[in-house]
Amino acid sequence: MFRIDLLPFWIYLLIGMFSLVLIIPIYVRRRVPGSGYLAMHILSLAIWTIAVALETASTNQAAKILFNKVSYIGFANIVPFLLIFLLLYFGKLNQPLPRKIILLWLLPVFVILAAWTNEWHALVWPGFGAIDSQTNFMVYEHGPFFWVGIIYIYLLMFFILFFMWDQWHHSSHRTYRWQSMLILVGGVFPMATGTFYLSNINPVLGMDWTPIGSFFSLVFITVAIYAFRFMDAVPVAREIVLSNMQDGVLVLGVDQQVLDWNAAFRNLFPFLTLRIGIPAAEILTQLKLPAYLFHHESRAVRFEVELEAPHLGIFEVCLNVIWQGERFSGWLLIFHVVTQERLVTRALKNANQHLQERLVEIEGLQIKLKEQAIRDPLTGLFNxxxxxxxxxxxxxxxxxxxxxxxxxxxxxxxxxxxxxxxxxxxxxxxxxxxxxxxxxxxxxxxxxxxxxxxxxxxxxxxxxxxxxxxxxxxxxxxxxxxxxxxxxxxxxxxxxxxxxxxxxxxxxxxxxxxxxxxxxxxxxxxxxxxxxxxxxxxx
CATH class of the missing domain: 3.30.70.270 (Reverse transcriptase/Diguanylate cyclase domain)
Known part of the structure; x- marks a missing residue:
């Protein structure tokens, strides 16, 4: 016989299981920037919802409090992991992450510790209501530390929603706009259901609706993955990246033939004759690029080239090897102009050297003057x-x-x-x-x-x-x-x-x-x- 009081338990449990299953397609796309943090976000969601399910099914106060403490381990980590994933995925952060990013977890760790030590201070849950005999829910009184954690999570969520709106607003590609829109809408559900749970209009006293809102968020992420190639079609497009780059870009094929270049490369080197398919050696010689650099390596090589008059210029060159899966496809060269910086650096170096020489001279004069002040000029003895x-x-x-x-x-x-x-x-x-x-x-x-x-x-x-x-x-x-x-x-x-x-x-x-x-x-x-x-x- 189906027990109606266990319905929330099964809902929470199925959401947790669905979350664990969703980690599989994330793992398949593990090479996508930030995929590991998205997996940790979904794993935290699974820990939270499964712990909430067990808390809902428990029939005594001690067990409910214990599983609620376990749920905090997942709940406090959901939003920070999601934020880092989005920043990495959309190119706002690069790995390795800066050390100060750990500050995102300062408050969540504090709230988790406060929850597990609540018996000593009662600042997370000052008190507990009786367990409802019909719904099996128990009402938790919320203390100041609980509200500190909630406010922090909501602030991060507002930042995420604004960030995704900005991505949607500035994206010109239909696929990328749908990806941003789905994540944006999916982020609204947990906030709305969480607010519903914390308000006085909750129809089922003690029931946390936030995991259900998180379920809809997962549904939107699933649709983004399978319908709009989320984590497959990473937001990179030639007309957006190459054409608008201020650095010059040159693409060479496997046989060292010219395949492509951008407008900035043409403007930097107007004296070059550029045609698709011509041997790269004609260009490399004029740009003073040694041929031995072009071999199969997975790492980037950085070096500088300096062209003399009449085409005076100093360039920082990044040579990248292009791979399509396991297949070598050519080279990508990025030319960054550093002429002004290097000339200024050289001038400063020369000025600094001259200044050092003057300081040595002045120091010698000071020593000489000091000696003269304490020495007798005729005998050389002290005065x-x-x-x-x-x-x-x-x-x-x-x-x-x-x-x-x-x-x-x-x-x-x-x-x-x-x-x-x-x-x-x-x-x-x-x-x-x-x-x-x-x-x-x-x-x-x-x-x-x-x-x-x-x-x-x-x-x-x-x-x-x-x-x-x-x-x-x-x-x-x-x-x-x-x-x-x-x-x-x-x-x-x-x-x-x-x-x-x-x-x-x-x-x-x-x-x-x-x-x-x-x-x-x-x-x-x-x-x-x-x-x-x-x-x-x-x-």
Whole structure:
């Protein structure tokens, strides 16, 4: 005996089964752009309707809620999969899809998770009505998360309807217009029946009419597939594509004969003699296209050709192999003009190279100016300003680490006599000689500078007083020998040295004051002496 209360169950179940059967012709046309997403759309519809059928047949609340949760897995994915299919099919998206497309599923996944965790928050279904004894339907109270999902699905559906209307409006081919119209009308049914279910005029309380509306949508897709070659006659027509392309197109046959070209190709290369059936070699030579590129390959090859005056131009060429099923049918060449872009790129490259050269030159000048700002121009040693800054820094470091530090102050004895008797040129030579000796006889961490006139300072980082005295003695001997062996001097030249150190002196001012006193003591002692500062300068 037929039970009237099971009629909705059989309707839902048959719709789900019909959906699964429809996947078969989709699979046969799996090479059509987006066919996989259409199959996922129909599979989601099948999951939804079969789960709704099982929910309808269930007789207790727990089972109904469980199957309703299962139905959300299909329901939330139906529209996103359909949208991506249509965008791919009509050429608005290309594979691989951009990563941001996953954002389409952000809200559906959220609603699915909310449905499966409804017992914790009751934001999808705040409550449930009693199961009707005659119809076996149960009324679900709809919470805010339910309405968020519904609004999102409706927004996507409105976008799909507008998109299909636009495709119908701009299509000039009868077949393509019928395809767009059938999908457009088919999309209206689920929205209308869904609105009917959610309204207060639902004649059967608790019955979801949306799967029935989806059934009519599937009927329209089936008619489109079998009556209007939907997914067979993909919207590509020569008069629409080739004739209106701004890029030049040339079609070659299997034997490399010219088969076709578009108006843009003729305009790009007016100097070519084009006739259907002529050997392509005559054209390829003039366009500087190498013959070895024309062999049987399934992938596209991209390269650039540049023509010289009087036909100056730079072109990006895409060479595609044409296959009809398993049969090789020729080549398709697409010529895209990139003359202006390449000339601009070359100009920018040259300008950038010139700018880089200028930056290197400026950087070198900056380094040179920086060196000049801290160097003495005559001796090449650091100047007094740099020495003062370095002394403060190194003394602070020595205080932190409690490490020793010594300071040498050097003065050339009787330097005025050298200038008076031999001239300032010889005096400058003596100063430069001492500068060279200090540079050669100081360590990497030491700082030698010309302090002023014939006075020099040497900062010995990490050196104790005895070590500083040994270093001073070595410098003194090397300088005296160098002057003694200089035939142009003709007179002995010596130097006096004063030494002070940390931690005996606690700050830079005290270090300089003491080293100056030690140098003065060396002068008073008869010159050519080394004096270490001590209380009273006893040593």
């Amino acid at each position: 007094r300003r740099y020495f003062s800054e370095t002394l403060e820094r190194e003394l602070a470091q020595a205080v932190r680490t409690q490490s020793p530090l010594s300071l040498l102050m050097i003065d050339i004895d009787n330097f005025k006599l050298v200038n008076d008797q031999l001239g300032h040129v010889s005096g400058d030579d003596v100063l430069k000689r001492l500068g060279d000796i200090l540079s050669f006889n100081t360590r990497k961490g030491d700082v030698a500078c010309r302090f002023g006139g014939e006075e020099f300072m040497v900062l010995l980082v990490g050196a104790k007083v005895d070590q500083a005295r040994d270093r001073a003695l070595n410098i003194q001997e090397v300088f005296a020998d160098a002057c003694r062996n200089d035939p142009d001097l003709g007179m002995p030249v010596t130097m006096s040295v004063g030494i002070s150190s940390f931690p005996e002196a606690s700050d830079s001012g005290e270090l300089i004051r003491r080293v100056d006193q030690a140098l003065y003591a060396a002068k008073r002692a008869g010159r050519d002496k080394i004096v270490i500062w001590e209380d009273g300068l006893a040593k």
